[in-house]
Amino acid sequence: MFPKIPLDEWVEAFVDKLESGLSGVFDVVSTCIEGTVHGFSSFFHFVPDFVLIILVTALAFYLGKWAFALFAAVGQLLIHNLGFWDHTMDTLALVLTSALISIIIGIPLGVWCAQSNRVRSVLTPLLDFMQTMPAFVYLIPAVTFFGLGVVPGVIASVIFAVPPTIRLTNLGIRQVPADLVEAADAFGSKASQKLFKLQLPLAMPSMMAGINQTIMLSLSMVVIASMIGAQGIGADVYRAVTQIKTGEGFEAGLSIVVLAILLDRMTQYMLKRKRSA
Secondary structure, eight states: OOOOOOHHHHHHHHHHHHHHHSHHHHHHHHHHHHHHHHHHHHHHHHSOHHHHHHHHHHHHHHHHHHHHHHHHHHHHHHHHHHTOHHHHHHHHHHHHHHHHHHHHHHHHHHHHHHHOHHHHHHHHHHHHHHHHSOHHHHHHHHHHHHOSSHHHHHHHHHHHHHHHHHHHHHHHHHTSOHHHHHHHHHTTOOHHHHIIIIIHHHHHHHHHHHHHHHHHHHHHTHHHHHTTTOOSHHHHHHHHHHTTOHHHHHHHHHHHHHHHHHHHHHHHHHHHHHHHO
């Protein structure tokens, strides 16, 4: 029998070196993420509850007409009535921060993959690894680098949620008709002009689908993130599970479902508008 490969020791040694060598970078990243989450959360808590409900309902009507607007109003009022409004706003701040970081990272990497087969061949197995590795595993190095709280939850969410944005941005750009690209080249377009005026606009529906999936995956991480101190509705679900409170867990889970449907349908309707345009 061959001796066991000390993979665990190698990983721990690598993590220790990162922690000691890049502690200043991690502090800056932690401050930026925490500030972003706090900014979103402060805004949602600053706006009066019913004003925010009216604004979201108006946006739902603009995107999806009466049926979606009615669901948005009833769903938000239900969350408010159950007493989970403040925690839902905290969760929304965490999800939006994770999605924003994923978009900032994912779109440039997706564009890079579309422009280079070598980059795509390197990133594809890495993205497969990120999507198939259990999400709980990401919490261990995240806690090591950033401690307990909302920051490691955001980091783990980004790692888990960014692959769809990268993949679908790459796919959307590669699916731009070759004759249009050749026409742009024939008219002397620069690479930046071809990217921003042709490829990205035509790839936008695919990119929006990737962003939609990223938001949904970020939302699916809220309960896992609550295990390391992230606040929000996920903490209520986790507490209900540990204390075997079925009713409270159902109410908190229902609040997450309403928020997920709202975010999903809004991005879906935005996608339909992009496709129509």
